[in-house]
Amino acid sequence: MRSFILKKNIIQVYARTLSQIITSTEDLQKELEPYYTKLKTALDGDQLAGVSDADLADIQAEFQDGTDQYKQLNERLNKLQAPARFMGKHRNLTNAYQTYVDGCQAMTDSIQLADHKVDQNVFAAAETGQNEAMDHIIHLVTGILSTQA
Numbered sequence: 001m002r003s004f005i006l007k008k009n010i011i012q013v014y015a016r017t018l019s020q021i022i023t024s025t026e027d028l029q030k031e032l033e034p035y036y037t038k039l040k041t042a043l044d045g046d047q048l049a050g051v052s053d054a055d056l057a058d059i060q061a062e063f064q065d066g067t068d069q070y071k072q073l074n075e076r077l078n079k080l081q082a083p084a085r086f087m088g089k090h091r092n093l094t095n096a097y098q099t100y101v102d103g104c105q106a107m108t109d110s111i112q113l114a115d116h117k118v119d120q121n122v123f124a125a126a127e128t129g130q131n132e133a134m135d136h137i138i139h140l141v142t143g144i145l146s147t148q149a
Contacts, residue, residue: 022141024073043123077094107126
């Protein structure tokens with residue numbers, strides 16, 4: 001009986017912590033959305049010249065701050081002890097989250113303040129990589145949390 005209770009507690013702690021990490025990720029995405037939208041709109045309309053140096057620097061700073069927060073969430077995810085039955089999915093999840101973080105850093109690095117430009121190839125690749133990684137993360141988390149009971 002004690003073993004069952006211990007396993008149940010590990011699963012509950014894992015599910016709760018995983019949910020917190022995902023909620024924090026979603027909250028951070030919402031905070032960064034206006035900066036992303038402003039930059040993406042300017043790039044899509046070939047209007048980057050209309051974005052001031054200060055605004056571009058602000059966007060890059062917000063992206064970097066967000067990426068740093070994603071890195072902290074990633075560290076927390078990597079330290080999280082997964083129950084035995086979720087170890088494979090957890091490993092896939094940590095890999096997908098790392099891919100997401102790497103895409104965020106690449107997008108941030110695509111902004112070249114000194115030249116007032118964005119490396120659009122790097123930006124587009126980062127955007128695609130982030131979207132694919134997030135789709136994978138959502139799929140894995142949904143699978144884990146739907147079977148954790």
